Amino acid sequence: MISDFDHLLTESSFERVIFVRDPGARCLAILAIHDTSRGPAFGGIRRHRYQTPTQALADVLRLARAMTLKAALAKIPGGGGKIVLLDRPDLDRAAAYRRIGKAVEQLAGALYTGPDVGTEDPDLEQVATATCYVTRPSRIGPGALAEATATGVLAGIRAVAERLGFPGLTGVHVAVQGVGEVGARLARALLGSGARVTIADADAKRCAVLAAENSGMEVVAPGAIMALPCDVFAPCAFGGIIHDLTMQGFKARAIAGSANNVLSAPIHGQRLFAKGVLYAPDFVVNAGALIHGALWHLDGIAPPKERIEEIGPRVGGILDRARSENLPPEVVAERMAKENLGARS
Numbered sequence: 001m002i003s004d005f006d007h008l009l010t011e012s013s014f015e016r017v018i019f020v021r022d023p024g025a026r027c028l029a030i031l032a033i034h035d036t037s038r039g040p041a042f043g044g045i046r047r048h049r050y051q052t053p054t055q056a057l058a059d060v061l062r063l064a065r066a067m068t069l070k071a072a073l074a075k076i077p078g079g080g081g082k083i084v085l086l087d088r089p090d091l092d093r094a095a096a097y098r099r100i101g102k103a104v105e106q107l108a109g110a111l112y113t114g115p116d117v118g119t120e121d122p123d124l125e126q127v128a129t130a131t132c133y134v135t136r137p138s139r140i141g142p143g144a145l146a147e148a149t150a151t152g153v154l155a156g157i158r159a160v161a162e163r164l165g166f167p168g169l170t171g172v173h174v175a176v177q178g179v180g181e182v183g184a185r186l187a188r189a190l191l192g193s194g195a196r197v198t199i200a201d202a203d204a205k206r207c208a209v210l211a212a213e214n215s216g217m218e219v220v221a222p223g224a225i226m227a228l229p230c231d232v233f234a235p236c237a238f239g240g241i242i243h244d245l246t247m248q249g250f251k252a253r254a255i256a257g258s259a260n261n262v263l264s265a266p267i268h269g270q271r272l273f274a275k276g277v278l279y280a281p282d283f284v285v286n287a288g289a290l291i292h293g294a295l296w297h298l299d300g301i302a303p304p305k306e307r308i309e310e311i312g313p314r315v316g317g318i319l320d321r322a323r324s325e326n327l328p329p330e331v332v333a334e335r336m337a338k339e340n341l342g343a344r345s
């Protein structure tokens with residue numbers, strides 16, 4: 001049987017995949033550029049403790065391809081890329097990020113990089129010692145990208161709630177998984193818009209602080225959030241969370257959140273569709289940071305909030321088209337992205 005990884009390798013064309021090694025820093029990183037046919041590739045740096053290098057390769061390829069789809073749907077004059085840094089206990093973190101910076105510089109503007117899970121502001125400053133093709137929070141504004149992502153997800157949830165029969169967000173019950181940079185902003189904005197908000201985080205302190213600051217926000221254990229009966233489940237922790245096991249107890253009516261690659265495999269999108277769960281494709285809903293970061297690089301100024309909020313009508317249009325064509329929304333979204341791209345996938 002052909003695996004999803006094999007499918008990705010054989011069916012998707014990647015422009016470049018580069019392995020960056022620095023034995024002194026105990027560094028192995030992989031840079032993937034999926035598509036630059038519409039402009040430079042954009043993609044952040046993910047630092048993660050992968051079990052095998054193959055897992056890291058699969059992750060970087062999936063993420064880079066998703067960035068291409070994201071950019072195409074958001075009508076950004078750019079494409080998809082990504083970098084993963086294989087974390088290990090003896091990694092010389094600063095040296096590894098500098099080495100990645102050198103590799104990005106050698107690409108001479110084909111790839112713009114920035115933050116992703118595991119990469120923090122000081123890491124990006126290290127990257128910036130070697131290249132200008134990096135989004136530095138100290139320049140773009142601290143929290144600006146997470147804010148843009150949360151704004152886009154909120155707009156996406158509004159569109160989803162409308163399709164569930166709500167006139168606005170008042171009374172819509174949203175379960176937010178992960179209240180880090182994006183999730184906390186989203187949870188606050190939802191509450192402020194009249195939604196009922198339940199949160200969970202592996203870091204109990206984060207939930208406690210957020211709930212204490214926002215009266216009415218409810219907290220559940222991390223293991224309970226995906227089985228909560230609610231209107232919208234908003235995954236804002238990590239991807240791959242919709243799989244056979246989690247689907248068994250899943251009771252939300254819809255999914256819209258910031259996490260990338262929410263479906264652990266395409267088959268789970270089909271199963272959600274069969275179950276009647278409305279799924280707002282991750283690469284449409286979570287494009288806020290890409291839109292903000294890419295336009296900041298390309299135009300030299302931050303885009304207006306309205307440009308990010310266009311994600312709402314875009315999500316709505318995809319959900320409506322999916323319903324009329326009786327297809328899973330992610331299938332329709334991918335097809336629309338490919339239409340924007342021409343023939344490339």
Ligand code: NAD
Binds near residue numbers: 259
């Ligand atoms: P973050 O690291 O600030 O927050 C993630 C949160 O999830 C943390 O609070 C962490 O404790 C929590 N978490 C981890 N495991 C959990 C579990 N099992 N159950 C519940 N909570 C858990 O990350 P972020 O920047 O807020 O991004 C969140 C997600 O959105 C990531 O998957 C990221 O790739 C994606 N995303 C982020 C942006 C952005 O602009 N930051 C843009 C696009 C996509």
